[in-house]
Amino acid sequence: MNLLEFLPRERILPHLKARDKEGVLAELVEVLVAEHKVRDGRQAVQVLLDRERLGSTGIGEGIAIPHGKLRDLDELVAVFGRSPEGVEFDSMDGAPVHLFFLLMAPENSASTHLKALARISRLLKDRSFREELLQADSQEELYEIIAREDEKY
Numbered sequence: 001m002n003l004l005e006f007l008p009r010e011r012i013l014p015h016l017k018a019r020d021k022e023g024v025l026a027e028l029v030e031v032l033v034a035e036h037k038v039r040d041g042r043q044a045v046q047v048l049l050d051r052e053r054l055g056s057t058g059i060g061e062g063i064a065i066p067h068g069k070l071r072d073l074d075e076l077v078a079v080f081g082r083s084p085e086g087v088e089f090d091s092m093d094g095a096p097v098h099l100f101f102l103l104m105a106p107e108n109s110a111s112t113h114l115k116a117l118a119r120i121s122r123l124l125k126d127r128s129f130r131e132e133l134l135q136a137d138s139q140e141e142l143y144e145i146i147a148r149e150d151e152k153y
Contacts, residue, residue, distance in 0.1 A: 001115050003150045006076045009143045013081040021089050028079045028102040037077050058091030063124050067103040076105045076112050
């Protein structure tokens, strides 16, 4: 499974505007609503917030992988967003989050959902990859960095 199978260039946001957890989730979900991948943005944000209440998806080192499942979703989808300033996200290490990989899956896709989470986590373990993502200047450059890393595994 390659990340770019469910994360096209158009879903890469180099400069998130939101300054809080709910705002970031809404901004990322809005991309999927605009593409007609998600029908109800408010419902999707609520699913993500419900998941956050179980435990933050801010995994530390400036990374969060918010994720959830939706009944009316047809396929696995992802959005990448970067906040150069960082957002308080209740991360495990208490640090602000700069890199967000939002993952939404159909309700009945446990295996695919878990494989995608594992894939994203594996890529983000590489410190140099994370640093490259933080230093990139544009959507195009971010896409190329993700594509290059995605091909390694």
